Amino acid sequence: MHWTLARRAEKMNPSVIREILKVTERPGIISFAGGLPSAKTFPVDAFAAAAAKVLRDDGPAALQYSASEGYRPLCEAVAAWLPWDVNPDQVLITTGSQQGLDLVGKVLIDEDSRVLVETPTYLGALQAFAPMEPSVVGVDGDDDGVAIGDFAAKAPGARFFYVLPNFQNPTGRTMGEARRAALVERAAALDVPLVEDNPYGDLWFDAPPPAPLAARNPDGAIYLGSFSKVLAPGLRLGYVVAPRAIHPKLLQAKQAADLHTPGFNQRVVAEVIKDGFLDRHVPTIRALYKQQRNAMLGALEREMQGLGMQWNQPAGGMFLWARLPEGVSAVDLLPRAVERGVAFVPGAAFYAAGGDARTLRLSFVTASADEIDTGIAALAQALREHLATLHA
């Protein structure tokens, strides 16, 4: 049988990160590569109690087909949780926020549509948009987020600008208040919708980040949120908040994609989070991740002495962004690091088009503080050996 593939499928290649993650599953490897939340933070007992209650009180409804919009009490809980005036009718529950990206792509992207993303950006968004065959353009940025001038220069004709303002994946950077205000104002003036992805916003360490972009101009933004980082990713529960002009289209795309997000899971999470559970639970995640970020910063300071490595100090989230000394490619370093028992993701994977080969992403949430110490020491050792080879 000869299968004629769609053009987009011919172009699909195994994800770099996916291949790396396979390596990191080897026993004994300390992984700074994946974006896996610490399983220690999963409220297993609360889920067990909620699952039992949902099946006991509401089993047949929880196991039946249900509305594509989502379980109404969960839509209401999401609307109440968000820090601006959201009507539950604007909320669409998705099968993880990754699905929100798929739906946004289907509703807003034609072949060759101009789509703006940050430089670098979340690899999964590039993958979700790819089937719609957009022309993706990276907007420059700095430690404070998006460069407004570059955005304005690249904005004409763009279908939307995909932005991750809080503790960005992959860089860990956060967009400041003034920058947010400027971006929202320019986007409105230039008539470019914003697609704001905020999976990490609640994971701040010392102070909450500035208000979301969507809160500043709700009619000009689609907002994507997730329960993956504040509860657990294995239930695949995310949500989209969309203006009335867009919500019905996203809803139809959702229905065609998987009919609805599992009603059982939606009821379990609605049950877990009622009565303020997140207000008690999320601070424990913040404290753990802050401690692990501090462990990583400390280990880098200690182990990377004199090696010419640079890194940032994320104020929340899961990732730290680092840069190797001149002439060292992260892709070249990776095999030696894995040999030494430690893994990371080369930063080049996160650029829409050709990236800085010296960059790498380090996750500080999967490994414990002790493992972080061991892993960063191993990474330093790998770098020393690699530098010695280069200069030999």
Next chain:
Amino acid sequence: MHWTLARRAEKMNPSVIREILKVTERPGIISFAGGLPSAKTFPVDAFAAAAAKVLRDDGPAALQYSASEGYRPLCEAVAAWLPWDVNPDQVLITTGSQQGLDLVGKVLIDEDSRVLVETPTYLGALQAFAPMEPSVVGVDGDDDGVAIGDFAAKAPGARFFYVLPNFQNPTGRTMGEARRAALVERAAALDVPLVEDNPYGDLWFDAPPPAPLAARNPDGAIYLGSFSKVLAPGLRLGYVVAPRAIHPKLLQAKQAADLHTPGFNQRVVAEVIKDGFLDRHVPTIRALYKQQRNAMLGALEREMQGLGMQWNQPAGGMFLWARLPEGVSAVDLLPRAVERGVAFVPGAAFYAAGGDARTLRLSFVTASADEIDTGIAALAQALREHLATLHA
């Protein structure tokens, strides 16, 4: 803000069925419209025990991100359940079998690609393929399934032929042994892949249907299955079995769509079905649905006397297909039926292009046998009144 929609989104319209289902949610309406399995068949206690065990024994892993391929023991259980030689590596767990259709569309359909479907066909498949903007062509059929000659005539250049051989949605018809053999042979000779959708195959009443198309030429078919009708739809668990040439592409599309199907749900179902649960459970569903089909056939026989209505006698599944007397449109009849307290889906919704306005689909699984009696009597009354108006 001006939002420029993708062309496909401009074309999206609220699903006819969706709008009808809203009406049928009114209290007091007996619905033959939806495809909702009888909630009586959901093994709530087995799910409760399995959910508790999974969270107790394997909580952190069940709640963590997991492989896009699916939970390996579930892939193995699916491979073992299917009646031909399937390697677990060929199985991809999907978020309901609706997602399988979305992934097939992404991997095999370009804009204007020729895609063959049955006449009529599953509306959700048309909706799932629509974002890829195919040119959909309906293949003629009769009570025994697809018309082979018409298939052969329309096959040249087709990317695939989407077929639902068992107790089809919407017609309830089943393709016979000789027809299956002929279709598989011609499809192979003409180099047209088959996409076989089999959500209802296990719901046979007197004898199992002939072997699946995929079993006859595994390299020439993608097979879609579901746990929605043999366990419960609210967990959104389906699967795709694909040849080695296609599986990696579907896997990548899956990863981009929602990363993976909820690991918790996959573990719960794997736990429920181990030790032969389905072998004990599915016969109870068959018995219930057979009784309800019989109730519907009996009620139609009794109530439709002399009204000129025709219907078939499905040998399994969930749906019966009926045809109103000459000159009566199902769309016109529907509001009067709803007034009398009964709902159905007009058959025209299920045709790729313009359908027989006299047809309608009646589900016999959602309503109980008593409700079926009442509902069919109400439908007959609505038809009598409607005929009186037409002839007035």
